[in-house]
Amino acid sequence: MSGKTNAVSVLDRRATRRAASRAEIVEAAWLLVREQGLAGLSMRDLGDRVGMRAQSVYSYFDSKDDIYDAMFRQGYEEQLAWMADDEGAAGGSEDPATRLRVMAHRFFAFCTSDPVRYQLLFQRTIPGFEPSSASYAVALAALEQMHAGFARAGITDPDAADLATAVLTGLTSQQIANDPGGMRWERLVDRAGTMLLREVAPHLLAKTRKPTTRVRRTP
Amino acid sequence: MSGKTNAVSVLDRRATRRAASRAEIVEAAWLLVREQGLAGLSMRDLGDRVGMRAQSVYSYFDSKDDIYDAMFRQGYEEQLAWMADDEGAAGGSEDPATRLRVMAHRFFAFCTSDPVRYQLLFQRTIPGFEPSSASYAVALAALEQMHAGFARAGITDPDAADLATAVLTGLTSQQIANDPGGMRWERLVDRAGTMLLREVAPHLLAKTRKPTTRVRRTP
């Protein structure tokens, strides 16, 4: 028994350290892209940031795109975690309109809290970069999660969901592009949610009271 | 008189040829970015495309960013031209709802007809690139033109205009990112226009008949 335990824990030590180094590199990459822009990431800067040569980073990642891929995956995992609390934040309320507003605010907060992450997840900034199938699967999971959230708010029709994603991404992209760090479009989130519901499910809007919809900024 | 005419026309010949070469370079840049992505533009490829060495391009433009700047300016000039016909296309109709729909379709068509242009005009794809004041002035003119178009459709409140820009850019960015060349979000443009007007100027929607809103794809 004790011999077996030893072998398992030692194999795990290597894997654990390697995974930690990879995570450290990805974290350093996030810091750098926030300073220099997504396409401004350089392998030499990245290596310097974690205390090794650029070429050494290649013993952890196959290519620069591989690093973007890890970041892409992590970004969508963060979205999944961030948006997973939308039921709790609504205080268990069954009111669809409130659900939608809470969800809209959460999504808005997620996107605007890290514009470069938004860029990587939702725009095609890096020529030639395509997410791996594993990372893309996480993106699809996040999209399904969004649709599930819409459905809980009474939006089940595919066209309605498309309209919803357009409105949400429009608000966030305008905020990020034209008023970074500000509130110009944030102030319109509730109104946009109401507008949307009135269009796609007006019956859900009847006699609805608007509660406070401030949500936390951290997942 | 004739001596004066001669001097003017000869100076003009040089300026004319230089301007033509610059335009040729910018046009080649558009072709290349459509093939390789906005950030994938290389000066060597660009020089090859117009029949000169990369270094020679620097006798026409100060830097790569200077070329992006010329493209940025041209892109917004194209938007100004494209959106200038929105009154004519509505057939002189005074109906605000129709105006808004026509305008929405025009903007949508402009953006989706050249995704890489959309990227340069509306996203921050190139790290460090900032438009010159001259080019930015054209962008501001295009924005004012949009606001004038909204006003003609009955949308005059700043918040309402912000909501409108969010909806329009949301539709186009979703179309470009998720269904390039398709119609998934294009099918929703009319509906989105109606939704918007119902929210910001519901009185303008009373008894409104929905005419055909197909617009031309070229300015």
Add this chain to the structure above:
DNA sequence: CTATCTTCCTGACTATGTCAGGTAAAACGA
């Protein structure tokens, strides 16, 4: 025609992504 300006060239430099080969350290197994 001469002088000036413009348009291109070659050569070169620094920065960047990435490959190849190798050494020292860490981990593993007996």
Add this chain to the structure above:
DNA sequence: TCGTTTTACCTGACATAGTCAGGAAGATAG
């Protein structure tokens, strides 16, 4: 503990990319 294997880093190098410097040839002006 020791020998072996694996891993984690290094240096050196290559091709490509943005851009500067100097210069020759062609176009233009007087």
